[in-house]
Structure formats: structure tokens, C-alpha cells
Amino acid sequence: MIPKLKIEKRPIVSSSVTLAVSILSMLLALIAVAFVFLGYGVDPTYAYQKIFIGSFGSLTGFSETIVKAIPLMICGIGLAVAFKALVWNIGAEGQLLMGAIAATGIALYVIPEASSVLLLPSMFIGGFLAGAVWGVIPGVLKAKLKANEVITTLMMNYIASNLVEYLIYGPWKGAMEWGFPITNEFPLSAWLPYLPIGMGRIHYPTLILALSLAVLTYVFIMRTTLGFEVRVMGENPDAAKYAGMSYFKTVILVMLISGGLAGLAGVGEVAGIHHRLRYPKGISPPPGYGYTAIIVTCLGRLNPLAIILSSLLFGGLLVGGDAIQVIGLPFAAIGLFNGAILFFVLGGELLTRYKIIIRWRG
């Protein structure tokens, strides 16, 4: 008995198949990484237990998971808009840092005396604009000069990261910080409020912002004329041109939104967690929220509502990464997770479009 494998194209990709494949790819990633744990001589079930309990098993763990999920969610939603239009923005990391820089500038230098009511919204608006500019530059280069946005957005990340370093070592170096490369602490009016004591560091205004952005973005894509253009462009660029849609306008629009949203995430980090600008790796711990958000978006299949869930999952993985260090595994094992999940999600893409039929016939 030799099974016969046949691959057939699915006429319609249903959402239940997509969900099943997403879950399957995550399970496969877990199994693949389990072998790595075995290689380290650690029982995988024990390690997974640790990760799960670390990130979801206690109130402090779970609140920390949400804290990490917030920037992933906001960046991921923005990336979903760009990816929908087949614009591959890899620059959320840099756009996030630019948002952090803008928020810091406003909080420390522009209107430090202002009250929270004025200061915090200004920081968010400034952060959005800074991130948007960082996204629009590669957008213009793509639309006008056909520069590959994967490369340009990636390069913009390094510029942003170096700009942060320049500022914290140079002009913005805190006078009261004993020579450490960090800025002064923000005035209290620039601190985002936390949930009541015992709920950890959840800066809830940013969380509310993230959740509303998920809904708004979903409505934007599915219900508006601009969203219609984005979808047409992503599904068939030739048809978009034929229908009189402007390629330039759409590319700029999606880069503006995805850059701006990443900028908002940056504001949330400095105003909610750090209360100052610090080393890039401090604001966005490796592998970087902006990069992890790419995987979050892919796992959420570019659906803003699904990205809420996938960002929580990855938030949990980041927190769990701290937990497994305790049992003698390197933090880089979490990087493996990210890689494995992306690998299987992209591989699973094939399964959503094709089905494999196994026939047991001689």
C-alpha cells in the first residue's frame, strides 16, 4: 500500500481553513523548537510549561505580556495596511524609534511645562508624524524611482537607530544622569497612567488606542474607498492602474499609515515604560518590536482583528523568553521561536491555497 499524494488548488480560501492552517503552523513551530530544547538537554514540555506559566500563568506575567503586546499590536496593524497593498515595509523598527524621538523632544524640549491633557496628545501626534515621515520617504522613493522598499525601509532603520544614539550621547544627553547615555526623565505630566497597583506596567491609554486602531483599520480596509484602493492595488496592481487608481497615492497612503502607527507605538514605549529616550535596544529589545511585528502581522494574516490575538501570543513569547533563561536556556531560543513560526506560517500559506489529497490505493 503506497499512499498517493495529490495536490489540488482550492477554489476558495475559507477563513476556517486559514485559521486551521495558522494554528497548525504554530504547533509545528513548537514541535520544531522542541528538538532544540532537547539538544540543550532540557525537557521540552517542562520548558513550554515554564514559558506558558511565565507569560500567561500569573497576573504579573500576563500584565507584562500585554505590555509587550501593545507595541507589537500597533506596529502590526500598521504593517497589515502596507502589506495589503503589497508594499513590504520592513521599517517599523525605525519608524517606532522616530516616534520615540519625537515624543521625547516634545516632552523635554518643546512644551515640557504643559499639562498632561495637552502634552500627551501632542506627543502622540508628533510621534505619528515622525513615524509617518520615516515611512513616506521610502514610499516616495518606491513610487517615483522604483527603489525597492524592502531595502530602503531596512536602511532607514539604521539611520533612526543611529539618530537615537547620537541624541542620547550628544545634544539630548541627560544633565542629571551621571554621564549615562540617556536623556533626562520626562516631566510627570508626560507619563502615561498605569492600571491600579498590582496590575503591572500596563499603560492603558496606549492599549485602548491599539484596540481602537485595530477596529478602525479593519473598517478602513473593508469599508472605505481608500481601503478599496489598497485592496485592489494589493490583489492586482494592473487592474488598479486600469481602473484609474493612483499608484503614487496608494503607496504614500499605506506608508504614511504604517509608519505613523509604528511611531505611535514608539510614543507608547517612552511615555508608558521608560519615561525617557534611551539606547535603541532598551526601547525596543532585540529582536526589536518592529521586526517581530512583521511575524505578528503574517500570523494574523493581515487581519487587524486577528493581529490583536497574534500580538498577545508573541508578547507572551517575549515574556516567556525571560522565564526560560532561568532554566538554563539562552534568550536567543525565543528568536528561534520567531523564526520557526514565520517559517511555518509562510510555508502554511501553501496549504491555504492548495489541498493535499492522500489516497490509500495500491
Added chain:
Amino acid sequence: MLSAITKKIKKISKPFEKGHLAEETRVCSNEKAKRGEALVRMEGIVKRFPGVVANDHINFEVKPGEIHALLGENGAGKTTLMNILYGIYRPDEGKIYVGGGKVEIKSPRDAIEAGMGMVHQHFMLVYPHTVAENIALGLSSSKFLFPLREVEKEVAELSERYGLKVDPKAKIWQLSVGEQQRVEIIKALYRGAQVLILDEPTSVLTPREIKDLFDILRRITKEGRAVIFITHKLDEALEISDRITVLRHGKVVATVDTFKTNKGELARMMVGREVLFRLERKPVERGKAVLEVKNLRASSDRGLPAVRGISFTLNEGEILGIAGVAGNGQRELVEVITGLRKATGGEVFILGEDVTNCSPKKIIEKGVAHIPEERIRMGLVPSMSVAENLILKDYCSPLFSENLFLKHTLIDQVAEKRISEYSIITPSKKTPAKLLSGGNIQRLILARELSEKPCLIVAAHPTYGLDVGATEYIRTLLLKQREMGAAILLVSEDLEEIMSISDRIAVMFQGEFMGIVPTKEAEIEEIGLMMAGTKRMMNPSEDSQ
């Protein structure tokens, strides 16, 4: 079991192997011809695809020395049946006999060994390579040293014998489409094909090239080989074939001797009802000029001049047909007029306004409808719903949107109206457009393009690849638009189509008009010559107005 079958195939195909194709096969097939035995017989072939039965218990046979036309509308199952014979699909049920013995064809390699050769609609050639290299591709018998010498010699022999003129050392990209087709035929013959399957072979050829092809096919079959000629064109089937098998909805309607049948009967079998061949063209008064093109120039994607100084005027209530072999600048002309390509010189006026190099949006807003050449690549967003595709160009109009928000209820209502108005067959308005058949996709595009009362319709190959029923429907729609006062620019390779519905005919060759003639005065031979670029009949008064 497996090895037994392969052995059997080997045994059967032995006489067909290349090298000794000249003498032995002639003897072999003559013997068969005497016995009146079929070269290939397909029995009870069933092939199901999700949701359709593409082949429903089909019986089909080909005798040595015959040209057998496989006639049917698009989606009738012709290509599926031949893909089964050529090993691309496996049948769900049914048997195939070659030379009297049952064979199991699991792959094109098995099919080639059993003596099949197939020329696909889209050629399977490696463009940067030479003719000989393409023919040698995939041959297991090639010699290690200088393998091409032998191939070149044999190719030259084959071309000589069948009048398949082609230089073995030429690179494929340098050849015309007709020559590329000849390479495909030689490739099949070289591999010892006894049964040559041609899938819609004339769709890319000029009338002259079609004639050459038919001559070649007659010479090929003289030696006992058989040709299966897939087509949906009645005239061609009647002209070239000895027998015709008509398929409809995956079933065989009948197999008839060509000399005993006629066009009307075939059309009835193919479509399942009476078909009008003569469309009624009511006299329409020509109105004011809608489209004026003056000394227009444009480049192709490669940057070479593709439109080289074209001028004409098109009026309300008039259809101007542009005939010509594909690749003579028609595509570029259409794209410049619709704003999709920049002109390098000259001017385009629509209703008196200069729209040269305006954006597609601006030109759409002037009331220009565009039925694009590549309807799926350009005219449609395949994964989006029928309703969304119906508003692809109007999504911004106040009718369908308000303050950036799409009015979904209204969009759905209009979609339902247009689906019934244009008889688009679709499970629902929410179905992804890619699931529709070719004819229904074109109806969808027409529903979108013609609903807004366009002043100018640019229709590129509007019935290309469509079946008789859909073709008739689309031509009727265009004529109706003409009566309503639209100006229509019709680009088509189908001369019959151009002759039957246009008022004037322009022939395009190498980026220029060879002439513009009123259809009443046009003769098909003359047009054919102009398509080949040999005759100019420019009527200066026609154009300098």
C-alpha cells in the same frame, strides 16, 4: 503490474521511435489504415474537477491519416480531453488504446513514448535558445559530444519534407509566432509523434500563415500520421478536417464526416440552439467626432517604436475595426488612448479636448470605456467579489460612496441588477470573480464598462477565446451601443468579427495603418495582404479631414 504496462507501452511505441521514422512508420501505419483500425481510441473518459464534470464518458477515436477536428465552445472539455491523452491529467475513469493495445498514460513522457505530440496554445519554448536546442531539450538519446549537429541535420530534413520552413540555428525570440509554432510541430514530429494534437493553433496566425499551416498539416497526414485539431471556429473545422467531433458541456454531441455536415448544423450541435451568423447592423447616422488621433507615436515596453505616426477620426455611432496580427502596435495604441501608456509624440482628442498623456482616471471621467485585451490580468481583481469588481471604476462616484465610506447596500443592489441585466452566471454577487467562466468574466467587464453610457468604447479582442454564444452576445451589445451613439474602437485579430460589425476597417502593420477602408468596399484577401504589410490603400481624404 507497473512494469508490465511500461513494457507494453515500449512495445507499442517501438516502431514510432525517432531515427527510423521515415520508412518503418509508413509501413506500419499503412497496414493499420488497411485494417481500418484506430490509431488512438479513448473510451468512456471521465474527468471531474471540483464542481464540474469536464469530461463525461467521452468516446473519441482518431484514424491514421485523418485530420480530426475537436470542436466545442470554451469549457466544453476539449483541452481537458487532450490533456488526458497527453498525460497532463489522469482520467478518473475510462481507457485509452493506442494502436489497438490498452495503455496507461501517466505523464507527457509516457504519451510521447506512445506516439503523441502536442502543440499547446501557449508555446513551451525556451526563448533565448536556438531552434535545435529547443528540439533537443528532454531527449534522452542525445550524444555527449556535439549533440546538436545530428539534431540540426534531422530538423533540416523534417522541414524539407513537410514544408516547415525554419532555421535550426535561429534563436526562438527572433522568430515570428507562426515560426515558433512550426518549431513546436517539428519538436513533436522529431520525437516520433504519430498523433499530433494542436490546441487552437490558428488563434495567433495571419490568414496567410493559417493557409501555410493547413498545407503542412495535409502533408503530415499523407504519411499516415493523424492530427487532432482543437478549435471553436466552425469555418476552420470545416476547411481542414476529415471528421469532426463536437463536444458540449463535457459530452460528445456527435462525430460527423466533414463533407456531410455544414456550418449551421455544427453551430447548433455546439451551442445547443440556433445561432445568428449575420448580425443585424442598423444604419446609424454618424454624429460628431468623438476620438481624434493625430500623428500618434508610442514605444513598446522594450522602448522600441510601436506606434509610428497614426492618425484617424472616430465619430458617434461608428465602429472602427483595427485588424492586424498581434504585436503590430495595437496594444500600445489602445494603451495610449486609455491613458495607460505615455505617447512619445502626436495628440489624442476626446470630444474636442486634448487628453494626450492624461491620467487613466481623467480619461475614464471623460466617458471612455475600456474592454481590456487581457481581461483577467487587467480588467478584474480575481480574488475580489463580483459586486466589488462591478464598481472597480465607479467606487468613488457619489452613487457608491459618501465621505470616503462605501455604500455597501447600494453597491449590492446595483450588482444584482447588473448581474441579471447582463445575464452573468454566478453563484452570488459575493463570489470571487476568478471562479467565473471566461464568458461570464467578459460579461462582468462589459456590465461595468457599458452601464455608464460611455461616449467612446475601446474594445480590445472582446471575444477572444470566447464561445459562439458569448461572442454573439458581446457583438450584439457593441452594436447596440453603436445605435445609442457611442463611438467604438474595435481591435481584433478575428477578421470575421471586424468584417461583420465595423463600419470602417483600419489595418495595422508595424505600428502604422496600411489603410482605412469602408467595410462595404473591403475584401478579405485585400485585408489579408495589408495585414502582411504588402499593400497600402491609403485614402488621403479619409484622414486629413
